[in-house]
Amino acid sequence: xxxxxxxxxxxxxxxxxxxxxxxxxxxxxxxxxxxxxxxxxxxxxxxxxxxxxxxxxxxxxxxxxxxxxxxxxxxxxxxxxxxxxxxxxxxxxxxxxxxxxxxxxxxxxxxxxxxxxxxxxxxxxxxxxxxxxxxxxxxxxxxxxxxxxxxxxxxxxxxxxxxxxxxxxxxxxxxxxxxxxxxxxxxxxxxxxxxxxxxxxxxxxxxxxxxxxxxxxxxxxxxxxxxxxxxxxxxxxxxxxxxxxx
Amino acid sequence: xxxxxxxxxxxxxxxxxxxxxxxxxxxxxxxxxxxxxxxxxxxxxxxxxxxxxxxxxxxxxxxxxxxxxxxxxxxxxxxxxxxxxxxxxxxxxxxxxxxxxxxxxxxxxxxxxxxxxxxxxxxxxxxxxxxxxxxxxxxxxxxxxxxxxxxxxxxxxxxxxxxxxxxxxxxxxxxxxxxxxxxxxxxxxxxxxxxxxxxxxxxxxxxxxxxxxxxxxxxxxxxxxxxxxxxxxxxxxxxxxxxxxx
DNA sequence: CCTCTAAAATGGACTAGACGAATTGACATC
DNA sequence: GATGTCAATTCGTCTAGTCCATTTTAGAGG
Numbered sequence: 001x002x003x004x005x006x007x008x009x010x011x012x013x014x015x016x017x018x019x020x021x022x023x024x025x026x027x028x029x030x031x032x033x034x035x036x037x038x039x040x041x042x043x044x045x046x047x048x049x050x051x052x053x054x055x056x057x058x059x060x061x062x063x064x065x066x067x068x069x070x071x072x073x074x075x076x077x078x079x080x081x082x083x084x085x086x087x088x089x090x091x092x093x094x095x096x097x098x099x100x101x102x103x104x105x106x107x108x109x110x111x112x113x114x115x116x117x118x119x120x121x122x123x124x125x126x127x128x129x130x131x132x133x134x135x136x137x138x139x140x141x142x143x144x145x146x147x148x149x150x151x152x153x154x155x156x157x158x159x160x161x162x163x164x165x166x167x168x169x170x171x172x173x174x175x176x177x178x179x180x181x182x183x184x185x186x187x188x189x190x191x192x193x194x195x196x197x198x199x200x201x202x203x204x205x206x207x208x209x210x211x212x213x214x215x216x217x218x219x220x221x222x223x224x225x226x227x228x229x230x231x232x233x234x235x236x237x238x239x240x241x242x243x244x245x246x
Numbered sequence: 247x248x249x250x251x252x253x254x255x256x257x258x259x260x261x262x263x264x265x266x267x268x269x270x271x272x273x274x275x276x277x278x279x280x281x282x283x284x285x286x287x288x289x290x291x292x293x294x295x296x297x298x299x300x301x302x303x304x305x306x307x308x309x310x311x312x313x314x315x316x317x318x319x320x321x322x323x324x325x326x327x328x329x330x331x332x333x334x335x336x337x338x339x340x341x342x343x344x345x346x347x348x349x350x351x352x353x354x355x356x357x358x359x360x361x362x363x364x365x366x367x368x369x370x371x372x373x374x375x376x377x378x379x380x381x382x383x384x385x386x387x388x389x390x391x392x393x394x395x396x397x398x399x400x401x402x403x404x405x406x407x408x409x410x411x412x413x414x415x416x417x418x419x420x421x422x423x424x425x426x427x428x429x430x431x432x433x434x435x436x437x438x439x440x441x442x443x444x445x446x447x448x449x450x451x452x453x454x455x456x457x458x459x460x461x462x463x464x465x466x467x468x469x470x471x472x473x474x475x476x477x478x479x480x481x482x483x484x485x486x487x488x489x490x491x492x
Numbered sequence: 493c494c495t496c497t498a499a500a501a502t503g504g505a506c507t508a509g510a511c512g513a514a515t516t517g518a519c520a521t522c
Numbered sequence: 523g524a525t526g527t528c529a530a531t532t533c534g535t536c537t538a539g540t541c542c543a544t545t546t547t548a549g550a551g552g
Binding site: 495504 | 523524525526527528529530531532533534535536537538539540541542543544545546547548549550551552
């Protein structure tokens with residue numbers, strides 16, 4: 001039994017690069033991770049197209065985590081993506097739950113005046129001071145995300161000193177300030193990688209990224225922090241576990 | 247107080263197209279949604295670059311939902327993104343909560359033998375029959391997602407007939423079969439739009455998309471359905487609300 | 493005034509090629 | 523055998539252009 005749509009079915013025309021992409025997908029599925037695929041110039045000859053078109057197809061497959069390009073070397077079949085849970089636990093705990101050792105590399109920490117968005121999120125007067133802590137998050141030495149946290153200076157005096165020694169911000173908040181976020185609102189969207197984030201995460205400028213925003217609160221509803229994290233879209237699949245609250 | 251990273255800071259070089267992108271971002275922020283931005287050929291002259299480079303910058307901004315391109319007309323500043331909650335409620339209820347009227351357009355419904363993944367997800371023997379229902383989800387007539395659901399034929403006999411009349415699959419499950427999913431695992435990843443999905447959602451092949459997979463279960467852990475939905479990455483920001491379960 | 497038609501303008505897809513940067517491998521040298 | 527050097531190969535970036543599809547605009551004709 002096959003029932004097709006009643007009406008005005010759109011028949012999209014397939015761009016040429018998409019034919020190349022499908023050809024490559026078949027090839028990828030017949031190979032093992034790590035295997036070398038033909039060079040861009042070989043593909044232009046084989047598929048009778050230009051290098052630009054081949055690169056567009058390759059680029060999408062790289063962005064989807066199916067291929068890895070290495071300049072000077074070649075293009076290879078990628079390892080499968082990792083899944084990463086969205087949970088109310090810290091990065092450190094999430095990593096541990098997945099069998100990784102989490103660490104953080106402090107990129108910068110500044111005391112700045114809150115911009116409109118940060119001030120609103122943290123429920124502060126515009127112009128109030130906030131810490132802006134930027135860290136590269138690693139799981140087993142592999143860079144996973146670039147994370148920029150915003151916290152109120154008035155609320156957490158001396159925070160940066162404590163953070164510079166510890167890898168878990170949540171532990172510092174709990175142990176030094178007695179603050180424990182219990183709810184959070186997490187947003188997810190797609191973005192192209194800026195040069196800096198791309199370099200830190202070992203990918204190319206413009207590669208598709210997943211940007212997570214976390215806005216976390218204490219039990220009484222007081223905002224604790226506002227974080228924006230950039231993850232490589234070709235490496236991670238996010239997983240949220242949902243239940244009926246009713 | 248500014249503390250920079252201790253070590254080997256990478257100084258990424260900025261591709262030329264990224265300079266164009268930043269220039270355009272400034273322009274966008276100075277304009278209202280709906281405003282016309284210069285044509286590609288004008289930008290080529292103004293920024294002393296090639297059209298390919300201009301188009302790369304424009305393409306990323308379109309993918310991020312900042313610009314809208316209309317062939318034959320021009321490129322315009324886009325409306326802000328919509329946020330879409332990840333909740334254990336149905337599409338119909340989610341839309342209602344956001345003030346939209348949800349509807350569905352049936353694209354196809356087939357009775358097919360379960361592939362490896364569908365069989366595993368629904369805990370069926372490989373080769374068992376499943377319904378594969380493909381629907382275009384609309385909120386206030388605007389296409390939001392292309393949704394492909396998989397459900398066991400043995401478990402829900404005659405399902406497609408019921409679905410053809412109703413817009414809410416969850417309501418059909420509850421009213422006709424007495425089945426109510428209470429937990430779900432939702433995965434989120436980035437993908438480039440295939441021609442078909444792009445056409446259905448009114449965007450271009452290759453545009454960045456968010457692909458949501460939903461795997462839902464009854465209270466006793468029995469899998470109910472497995473769904474894959476394609477959303478336009480330039481239109482929606484997903485939001486998950488998290489709480490500590492401990 | 494309205495309607496139809498043709499031309500102009502715009503974005504969409506693609507080509508062929510240039511040059512640069514990173515890697516690899518062969519080869520000469522020690 | 524170990525090491526350094528250089529050339530070939532690979533991907534990375536960018537250019538200048540062609541041709542097409544769609545939309546808009548201007549004008550001709552009623």
